[in-house]
Amino acid sequence: MAKVKCPRCFEVNPDGQTTCLKCGTALPRIRIEVQAPPQPAGELDEIQFQRGQVLANRYTVLDLIGRGGMGCIYKVHDNILGEEVALKTLLPRFVQDKLLVERFFNEARIARRLAHPNIVRVHDIGNAGKIVYISMEYLRGQSLRDVLEKLPAGKRLPMHHTLRVIDELCTALEYAHRYTVHRDIKPENVMIARDGSVKLMDFGISKLMANTRLTGASMVMGTPFYMSPEQLRNSRDVDARSDLYSVGVMLYEILTGNMPTGVPRPASEMTADMPPALDTIVARCVDPDPSKRYQNASELRTALRPIRELVDSGSQIADKTVRKPQHKEWPWRRLSGLGLTAVLMLSIAFVLYLLEARRHRLVNAQAPQYSTATTDGAQAPLDALVAYVAQIKKRAAVEARNSEARSTLCQDADEWWQLAQDELQRGGGRAEKLMRQTLQCYLAVLLQPQVPDLVYVPPGRVVLGETMAQVDAFFIDEAEVTLGTFAAFCQSVAGGWREEYAEIDPGLADYPVTGIAFYDAQACAASLGKHLPTEAQWARAAYGDANPPAAFPWGDEWIPGAGNLEYGEPAPVRSFEMDRTPAGCWDMAGNVAEWTRTPAAAAGADAESLAPGFGVEMVICGGHFASGSVPLDRSASLVYEYHGANHVGFRCVLELPDHPAAAEALLTRLRTTPRE
Numbered sequence: 001m002a003k004v005k006c007p008r009c010f011e012v013n014p015d016g017q018t019t020c021l022k023c024g025t026a027l028p029r030i031r032i033e034v035q036a037p038p039q040p041a042g043e044l045d046e047i048q049f050q051r052g053q054v055l056a057n058r059y060t061v062l063d064l065i066g067r068g069g070m071g072c073i074y075k076v077h078d079n080i081l082g083e084e085v086a087l088k089t090l091l092p093r094f095v096q097d098k099l100l101v102e103r104f105f106n107e108a109r110i111a112r113r114l115a116h117p118n119i120v121r122v123h124d125i126g127n128a129g130k131i132v133y134i135s136m137e138y139l140r141g142q143s144l145r146d147v148l149e150k151l152p153a154g155k156r157l158p159m160h161h162t163l164r165v166i167d168e169l170c171t172a173l174e175y176a177h178r179y180t181v182h183r184d185i186k187p188e189n190v191m192i193a194r195d196g197s198v199k200l201m202d203f204g205i206s207k208l209m210a211n212t213r214l215t216g217a218s219m220v221m222g223t224p225f226y227m228s229p230e231q232l233r234n235s236r237d238v239d240a241r242s243d244l245y246s247v248g249v250m251l252y253e254i255l256t257g258n259m260p261t262g263v264p265r266p267a268s269e270m271t272a273d274m275p276p277a278l279d280t281i282v283a284r285c286v287d288p289d290p291s292k293r294y295q296n297a298s299e300l301r302t303a304l305r306p307i308r309e310l311v312d313s314g315s316q317i318a319d320k321t322v323r324k325p326q327h328k329e330w331p332w333r334r335l336s337g338l339g340l341t342a343v344l345m346l347s348i349a350f351v352l353y354l355l356e357a358r359r360h361r362l363v364n365a366q367a368p369q370y371s372t373a374t375t376d377g378a379q380a381p382l383d384a385l386v387a388y389v390a391q392i393k394k395r396a397a398v399e400a401r402n403s404e405a406r407s408t409l410c411q412d413a414d415e416w417w418q419l420a421q422d423e424l425q426r427g428g429g430r431a432e433k434l435m436r437q438t439l440q441c442y443l444a445v446l447l448q449p450q451v452p453d454l455v456y457v458p459p460g461r462v463v464l465g466e467t468m469a470q471v472d473a474f475f476i477d478e479a480e481v482t483l484g485t486f487a488a489f490c491q492s493v494a495g496g497w498r499e500e501y502a503e504i505d506p507g508l509a510d511y512p513v514t515g516i517a518f519y520d521a522q523a524c525a526a527s528l529g530k531h532l533p534t535e536a537q538w539a540r541a542a543y544g545d546a547n548p549p550a551a552f553p554w555g556d557e558w559i560p561g562a563g564n565l566e567y568g569e570p571a572p573v574r575s576f577e578m579d580r581t582p583a584g585c586w587d588m589a590g591n592v593a594e595w596t597r598t599p600a601a602a603a604g605a606d607a608e609s610l611a612p613g614f615g616v617e618m619v620i621c622g623g624h625f626a627s628g629s630v631p632l633d634r635s636a637s638l639v640y641e642y643h644g645a646n647h648v649g650f651r652c653v654l655e656l657p658d659h660p661a662a663a664e665a666l667l668t669r670l671r672t673t674p675r676e
Contacts, residue, residue, distance in 0.1 A: 012153050049074065056128035059087055059135065070094055075138060078123070081468065085123060086139075090132040101132055108134045110180045111203040115460060117419070117430075118172035120191065120201040136201070141194050145187035148254065156271065162254050163308040165190070168198035169247060170304070171422060173297035175415065176203060177240040185246035186226045187253070225249065225259050229288050241290040244300055248285020248293075251278075260286055275307050382432050386424070388660040389439050393417060396445035406445050412458060413441035436658035440473035443656050443663055450670045453478050454654060455541070455584035462536055462544030463633070469536040472658065476533060476541045477651035479573035479586045480594065481524065484509030486516070489524045497523070510572040512592045512649040518618050518638070521595045521650040529669070530652035535598035535635060537653055538621045542581050542588045542632040551631040552589045553581045558629030563590025570625055570649075581632075585651075589632055592649040593624040600637035620648055 019026055049061045059076040062084065066073040071094070074087045094100050108125040111134075115121065121137040144165065147157070157165075169190060176182065182189075182203055191199040224232065228245035231238045252260045255267040255274060266279040281303050287293050294300040393413070400410035420434035437459045444456045454475035461470050487504045490497040498520060501513070518532075525532050533541070543550045554562055562578035564571045564587075574586045581588055588594075600617040617637040623630035624647040638648065657663045 054079075055087070055131060056126060056133065059085075059133075076135075078135060080465075081123065081463075084138045085135045086137070088134045088136065092130055095127075095130055095132050101127075104132060113179055114176055114203055116172055116175045118168045118198055118200060119176060119203065120199045122203075137199075139191050139193050139199055141192050141199075143188050144190040144192055144250075144254075147192055148187060148257075156257065157254055159273065159275075160308070160311050162251070163304060163311060165192070165198050165254075166247065166251055167301060167304060167308060167422075169200060170297040170301040171419075172198075172200040173240070173243055173247070174301070174418075176200070177243070177297060181238055181240060182243050182246075183231065183238065184226070185243050185250060187250060190250075225261075228290070230290060239290075240296055241293050244285055244294050244297065245287075245290075247297075247300065248282050251285070252282050255282075275311070277307055281307075382435070385432065385435050385439070385660065388663075389417070389420075389435055389442065392439065392442045392446070392663070396442040400445055403449070406448050409441070409445045409448060409456065413438060413445060416441050416459075437472060439660075439663060440656040440658055443666070444473060444475070446667060447475070447654075447656075447670060451475050451654060457537070457541050457583050460540065460544060462540040463550070464536060464539055465633075469539075471536050471540045471544070473656050474533075474537055475654040475656070476537065476583075476585060477530075477653070478584060480512035480592060480649045480651050481521075482509060482573060483511050483513045485528075486513040486520075486524055489527050492527065511570050512573055512587070514570060514592055514649050515646045516649070518595050522597070525650070525652040528652060530654050532595055532597040532650060533653040535596045535619045535621060538588075538594065538596050539633065541583045541585050542621070548582045550633040552579075552629075553632075554578050563587075563623070563629075564625045565590055565623070565628065568625060570647075588622050589630075590623045591625060592647055593620045593622045593627070593636070595638075595648060595650040596621055624648070 013021055013027055017027060049055065049064075051061055051063065053061045055061065055076070058079055059074075060079060061074055061076050063075040064072060065075050065086065071088060071090045074089070076085060076087045077083070078085045090101070090104060094104075105125055108122065112122040112125065120139065122134060123137070124135045126133060151157070156162075169185075173182070180203060182200070184202060185200075189200060189202045191201055193199060226246040226249050228238065228242040231242045231245075249260060252258070252264065252267055255278065256270045258264075258270070260282070266276070267282060268274045268276040268279050281300070284293055284303075285300065294303065396406075396410050396413060400406040416434065416438040420431060420438045423431040423434050441458065444458075448456065455478050456475055457471075457473065459471065459473045461468055463469075483501070483504050487501050487509075490499075490502045496502060498516070501516075522532055543553075549556050552558060552562070558565075559578065563576050564579075570592050573591070576587065576590065579589050579591070580586050596619045598619045600619055619635050619637055621635050622632065626647055657666055
């Protein structure tokens with residue numbers, strides 16, 4: 001049943017009550033909860049799966065954890081990933097609408113691109129018979145709505161908790177608005193995990209509500225109280241500012257227990273110990289004119305940050321719960337009030353000064369310790385690492401000024417920097433890892449012009465069979481190593497290396513080298529100052545970035561002529577425009593297969609867990625001219641010393657160090673030390 005809280009005494013009253021049962025105050029005519037539209041009899045029963053039932057030959061049903069206007073959400077065990085996930089399914093009557101299903105998949109693909117700590121991760125989308133589903137990260141926790149509903153009457157979230165929730169929500173939106181607009185920000189879609197982290201869910205799916213083919217009853221499945229005026233008029237044309245309107249409504253509700261309908265009273269007049277500065281922020285968020293709101297989530301975070309820092313510091317920055325009407329005062333009272341105000345303002349300024357000084361020391365202090373770290377993997381202290389990354393950040397910003405490509409890389413690196421800074425401020429255990437990945441990202445900015453034939457792959461995850469691998473940033477060859485490059489390597493080795501490759505027909509110089517053993521490829525890569533890729537690195541460059549299909553660079557089905565399967569022999573590198581992955585690598589689906597440095601026994605795991613050696617089978621990836629259409633996510637293996645594989649070549653990776661000394665060594669080796 002929907003409930004309304006009294007704006008005066010905070011008593012929770014039942015739906016339909018016009019005056020507060022406790023104090024008699026007139027209640028606002030709003031509903032904090034919106035009931036889902038009634039479902040036709042029998043439709044929900046059609047998809048009520050039993051525990052233990054297996055769906056799509058993959059998901060074992062464990063429990064029903066929720067239902068809504070469009071379908072149900074189940075807790076299931078993913079028998080491929082080997083973990084518990086949440087499975088969202090569509091009702092049968094929606095599955096029959098082909099346009100709706102198409103939009104469902106399109107929006108799910110957008111959601112699947114979003115890999116961020118504050119966004120619920122989407123794993124897979126698909127259909128099996130009458131079942132259309134999305135599998136996503138299963139969170140152990142509760143929604144923000146559940147948290148609010150469990151509060152005793154008259155109580156609210158602690159201010160520091162409220163501001164942290166909104167801050168992490170804005171962090172998620174900063175990232176997500178690069179790809180899509182959520183359109184359904186509300187407490188039900190904000191999850192609070194057991195560790196206190198905030199996760200935003202249901203990205204992109206809410207666009208379905210704009211489908212004009214849905215019935216009027218279905219279209220109210222959105223939550224009108226949180227929708228911006230422009231979204232209520234036309235949901236298709238909204239932008240990020242509509243989501244910020246919803247954030248403002250939600251913030252007001254958390255602070256007061258009410259919705260900002262009509263001409264809402266300032267929250268500081270209704271809630272004790274609330275910073276009055278929040279009134280201005282909320283008012284700007286919910287301004288009917290989008291041009292007068294915050295234009296992006298970064299602006300809103302910036303506005304909230306000083307308040308959050310003061311609250312976290314324990315400063316007393318709030319007025320009384322309810323401001324009393326003004327009345328005539330004697331001059332001495334006015335002077336006293338002015339004096340107290342001045343003291344308060346000076347106190348706030350002093351606290352801000354201390355906080356800014358501390359942040360400045362943390363980020364910009366010189367840290368000579370990093371120069372003492374060894375290049376064999378020794379880890380610099382965290383404070384030295386932060387200082388070094390702050391320095392290299394400045395160098396990258398200077399180098400990125402006159403290059404669009406480097407500017408784009410720098411913007412991505414800045415996002416990693418902000419994530420790492422946020423984790424540092426929270427005291428989280430991932431701060432050092434994030435800072436090391438940030439270092440790699442800024443290194444990529446400095447190195448980008450020095451590696452013209454390599455493409456940059458940022459940090460991220462990739463699915464290998466039944467496991468998920470986390471991959472650090474790296475550069476990888478745009479195309480396979482050619483006969484010309486390998487011949488030059490053979491000629492450069494004292495005493496010669498593989499005589500049959502020392503002299504080649506110049507007309508074949510641009511063809512990929514084949515017929516070489518693993519140790520040939522490894523030696524050539526080392527001579528170039530690189531490595532062979534791990535299976536995870538190869539897969540990340542092939543299908544692990546920007547959520548392309550895992551089968552082929554262009555889609556899920558082989559297209560004749562898109563790759564080299566018709567010629568019976570290798571083709572020159574960069575011959576097939578469609579066989580180019582979103583990361584920028586050519587010929588990964590066809591032409592020749594490629595060595596990796598991952599032993600077959602360690603496939604899908606750490607490549608270093610089994611050292612390669614004679615007699616050990618090594619993973620090879622990609623299709624080749626004689627293999628037929630082999631999806632990118634399939635792999636095979638060859639024995640280390642095998643010589644007769646005329647369909648196997650290789651490409652190299654340039655790995656990016658994650659500690660200062662090695663970073664400086666790499667910059668020096670490639671002669672790219674930026675000017676100060």
